[in-house]
Amino acid sequence: MMEEFTKFDDAEKRTTDSLIEEIESLEDFFGPSEEDLESLEDEIVSLENEVESLEPIESELGKILYIPKSCLDAGQIIKILRRMLRDMNPKYIDIAERTAYCSVKLFDYLKLHGKLEVKIDRNKLILLSVLFSIGCYKDMSSLVMEEDSASKVPNMFLYSYLYLKNLTPLKDVAEALLLYNYNYGDALSLNSPYIEYASLIFTCMRICIQIRKTKYVFDENSLDNDFIAKCKKAYNPMYVDQFIEANQGNAITSKLESNRYYFLLDDYCDSLTFNYDETFMLLKMMIYTIDFVSTSTVTHILSTSFHSTEICQIEHLSDEETDEVFTAAVLHDIGKMAIDVKILEGAGKLTDEEMNQMRSHVERGEKIFRGITTDKIADIASRHHETLNGTGYPKGLAADDLTFQDRILTIADILSALTDPRTYKPSFPKEKTLSIMQSMVDEKKLDPKIFEDVKNSYDQIVAHTETRRPMLTTNLGQVIIGFISLQECKSVPALFRAIRQGNRF
Numbered sequence: 001m002m003e004e005f006t007k008f009d010d011a012e013k014r015t016t017d018s019l020i021e022e023i024e025s026l027e028d029f030f031g032p033s034e035e036d037l038e039s040l041e042d043e044i045v046s047l048e049n050e051v052e053s054l055e056p057i058e059s060e061l062g063k064i065l066y067i068p069k070s071c072l073d074a075g076q077i078i079k080i081l082r083r084m085l086r087d088m089n090p091k092y093i094d095i096a097e098r099t100a101y102c103s104v105k106l107f108d109y110l111k112l113h114g115k116l117e118v119k120i121d122r123n124k125l126i127l128l129s130v131l132f133s134i135g136c137y138k139d140m141s142s143l144v145m146e147e148d149s150a151s152k153v154p155n156m157f158l159y160s161y162l163y164l165k166n167l168t169p170l171k172d173v174a175e176a177l178l179l180y181n182y183n184y185g186d187a188l189s190l191n192s193p194y195i196e197y198a199s200l201i202f203t204c205m206r207i208c209i210q211i212r213k214t215k216y217v218f219d220e221n222s223l224d225n226d227f228i229a230k231c232k233k234a235y236n237p238m239y240v241d242q243f244i245e246a247n248q249g250n251a252i253t254s255k256l257e258s259n260r261y262y263f264l265l266d267d268y269c270d271s272l273t274f275n276y277d278e279t280f281m282l283l284k285m286m287i288y289t290i291d292f293v294s295t296s297t298v299t300h301i302l303s304t305s306f307h308s309t310e311i312c313q314i315e316h317l318s319d320e321e322t323d324e325v326f327t328a329a330v331l332h333d334i335g336k337m338a339i340d341v342k343i344l345e346g347a348g349k350l351t352d353e354e355m356n357q358m359r360s361h362v363e364r365g366e367k368i369f370r371g372i373t374t375d376k377i378a379d380i381a382s383r384h385h386e387t388l389n390g391t392g393y394p395k396g397l398a399a400d401d402l403t404f405q406d407r408i409l410t411i412a413d414i415l416s417a418l419t420d421p422r423t424y425k426p427s428f429p430k431e432k433t434l435s436i437m438q439s440m441v442d443e444k445k446l447d448p449k450i451f452e453d454v455k456n457s458y459d460q461i462v463a464h465t466e467t468r469r470p471m472l473t474t475n476l477g478q479v480i481i482g483f484i485s486l487q488e489c490k491s492v493p494a495l496f497r498a499i500r501q502g503n504r505f
């Protein structure tokens with residue numbers, strides 16, 4: 001039913017430099033061939049098996065191994081994730097951050113004045129509004145089976161929905177994203193308990209796009225009646241009126257013009273409260289966002305994190321020190337998200353220029369996490385390519401500057417790089433791995449004592465990493481399966497029916 005999408009017509013979308021226009025332009029594609037679809041089906045079956053086989057191992061973990069803890073809380077994780085996405089492409093996270101800031105301001109105003117008629121959880125509102133555009137970062141070309149039509153939820157929002165539902169504590173609330181651009185009156189008939197999240201967030205998103213035209217003024221004198229009417233039809237009509245009231249003197253929108261909203265949103269992130277399991281879920285989600293760019297980098301981060309944890313145990317570091325190294329290991333290569341994937345996964349030898357770009361991942365990463373984590377964790381994470389003889393990068397630090405924890409992460413990183421398969425090399429066997437590392441010790445690059453201990457416990461380290469790996473595994477397989485199944489739905493009601501019946505998406 002094409003009438004379902006009446007508020008913001010195609011002509012307007014084309015003339016607006018907006019997120020929506022960008023999203024739609026990304027949806028021009030050719031679907032995969034028959035063979036691709038068959039191999040995709042095989043992949044789904046193996047992913048499903050993988051998901052099932054993981055659960056028993058996970059429950060055994062606590063009995064046999066030290067379980068590293070993340071030294072990051074939910075607010076720190078979301079702030080790091082925001083910066084990672086901004087480093088990759090600021091466009092989509094920028095509109096989400098502006099929307100999130102306005103959504104929280106509006107929510108607080110409604111709450112303060114007793115005008116909030118429905119239950120909206122502030123925590124979940126912050127998380128959902130900051131992350132609603134995350135699906136825009138996914139390259140859909142290998143997943144999409146047929147061209148989109150105007151009566152469907154855009155694939156980017158469908159992916160955001162599945163990603164947030166399966167990988168974050170937004171299991172239920174995420175479905176609000178499916179009501180994007182769907183008339184409020186029609187949406188009510190779908191009986192989604194989360195319609196008000198959608199209405200509040202998307203009203204604010206529309207305002208954020210609109211006020212670029214009015215130079216960040218949004219008051220009674222500058223109102224575009226046509227815009228207001230469209231907002232009131234698309235979403236709960238009270239939100240746009242209340243926003244105008246809350247924005248008196250442009251109190252909210254002036255912060256968008258001055259970019260102060262960015263730091264105020266940091267404060268909102270700091271106020272996030274999730275329990276330990278939910279926070280760990282967010283940590284995993286942050287790591288798996290790198291999968292949008294490079295699966296092998298995610299695999300590498302997981303091995304490095306657990307190799308370093310095991311080496312810390314062998315070296316008798318305290319639990320606190322071990323957790324610091326684990327957290328640094330999780331963060332050490334996040335600067336790679338902005339590196340050209342051809343360089344990241346290229347099979348050939350890199351040119352000098354490409355090598356420089358590759359090496360820039362350390363400083364890019366440090367810019368992302370420095371100031372959010374403790375300085376100690378930021379130091380460990382940003383020194384993983386430094387060597388004892390001063391020939392490393394980016395700073396060319398030498399032995400005196402490098403702590404025991406720094407040295408452990410460097411060795412764990414190299415061990416992971418050698419033992420994991422990459423596009424440009426196979427997984428190296430034990431003898432070859434140790435002989436390469438030995439030559440680095442001989443060149444006075446790596447710490448000889450830690451290397452000696454790694455050599456003596458090599459099998460234990462590798463085995464323990466494999467046992468721990470499921471700890472950081474996510475439901476990414478379900479996201480892909482869900483996306484392939486649901487993106488064939490021709491309308492929003494059909495999508496809701498499929499979700500309610502299928503239960504698993």
Ligand SMILES: [Fe+2]
Nearest residue numbers: 332333384385
């Ligand atoms: Fe690195």
Ligand SMILES: [Fe+2]
Nearest residue numbers: 304332333413
């Ligand atoms: Fe690395």
